[in-house]
Amino acid sequence: MKVTIIGTGYVGLVSGVCLAAKGHQVTCVDIRQDIVSCLNAGNPHIYEAGLSELLTQVIESGDFEATTDLTTALDRVDTIIVAVGTPSDGGVIDLSYVRTAVRKIGEYLKNNDRYISIIIKSTVIAGTTDTVVREEIETASGKYHPAFGLGMNPEFLREGEAIDDFMNPDRIVLGYEDPETLERLEALYAPWHVDKVRVNTRTAELIKYANNSLLATQISAANEIANFAAALGNIDIMDVINGVSLDRRWNPILRDGTRLNPAILNYLIPGCGFGGSCFPKDIQALHSQGQELGLTMDITKAVLNVNDVQPLQVANIINSHIKELSNYKILILGLAFKPGTDDVRESASLKIIDSLLKQGATIFAHDPIAATNFSNAMGTEARKITITSEWRHHINDTDIIVIVTKWPEYIDLENINLSGKIIFDTRRMLSIEKVTGAQYFAIGLRQS
Ligand SMILES: NC(=O)c1ccc[n+]([C@@H]2O[C@H](COP(=O)([O-])OP(=O)(O)OC[C@H]3O[C@@H](n4cnc5c(N)ncnc54)[C@H](O)[C@@H]3O)[C@@H](O)[C@H]2O)c1
């Protein structure tokens, strides 16, 4: 099947190469010529494990091409996927990229009588595809749905595991407003044999938000209890979480007496808050849409409130031992919002470094792949910190080491003599007993 994808970021590019690897002929469109040139040369502009190899493979098989030429890309296909960004504009979803992309499709349809299905993959608030998207296309084309098709196929990939998530999804949600579009979605995902959920587009949209919101709610709830444990003292929140997770409703006991160990139990680790390109903006968008509907959205608001201040726990906990940080050298390990990605959007490191700089600390910072993106995100403030590619060289020279991103290489800290230092493990990466000589700090742990 031939398919065009508009927007070639984390989602559009990963979807494009994976659909091509499954045998579809994919054209990816982006407005940025630099991205398109890199992709056609086989070089992804983002980091994802396995992406580079898969891109080379699908270019060589002739199943993948990138272009800035939307018209030619539309000439080739009857199915278009829209995967442009939907950032937050002061807490409200910014649909301008989606509007622009679908308006251009509408302008194309004005002079073209083929039946084209437009499928939104971008995360958009419930009711967007069957109102905003439909109206943009109708206004620009002068044609009315169902003269064209409308679908919504939310994406659930996690950065760092994006290829594997796309190739082996938990389920595929096929949102549709007309039977022809459902047929095309079925054909597109025919190579995948997993649970498929067939619903209208606004249900598909809300499945995406509910999924992210319920995960984020659990993170904030766990973080609040972690802060409680630390405030009371002499409790390690990990012992509490372990105790709770033996409830059979969290972790069922199988007939042979073993446990099911659901993935959520490895996922949920109290720390310095959720970041990334999705949770913060999506939870904000859900909150503001709920308020527009006249709802108070109290839980959603609380999830955001807890998360906003959670990175500041790092400075707070350090300050409970050291009041004045201006003579201290601090090494921040990890700048990406999570391991396996170079994405720094809403990374906890941004807030942690900002709070420590305000106290006059000297900051060294390391990330194996996200340092350049982080520097760009900090802007002129980046001049106030030293970004290093050799974190081990700075150990002797620093007083406090803060692990913010769980990059596997930082486990080496268990084998390094850290005498006299503070190690702050915000991701519970290290075994406390293996940290030699250092004072071990973590969220949800205050040893008396
Ligand atoms: N990043 C993730 O892990 C993830 C996972 C699931 C869903 N999503 C959702 O998918 C959407 C895309 O996210 P992303 O992280 O891939 O975004 P991104 O910012 O990485 O990529 C968006 C791309 O769209 C391009 N673009 C913008 N307007 C365009 C236009 N009119 N024509 C062609 N290209 C255009 C941009 O140049 C950019 O390359 C968002 O709605 C996001 O919420 C993201």
Ligand SMILES: O=c1ccn([C@@H]2O[C@H](COP(=O)(O)OP(=O)(O)O[C@H]3O[C@H](CO)[C@@H](O)[C@H](O)[C@H]3O)[C@@H](O)[C@H]2O)c(=O)[nH]1
């Ligand atoms: O107990 C936890 C678990 C996660 N996080 C943080 O939560 C954020 C999100 O993590 P994760 O879900 O692994 O990464 P994303 O790549 O942002 O993926 C989420 O957002 C995507 C975009 O919507 C969805 O597609 C995925 O299903 C959803 O997991 C990261 O900052 C994590 O460090 C915590 O702070 N504590």
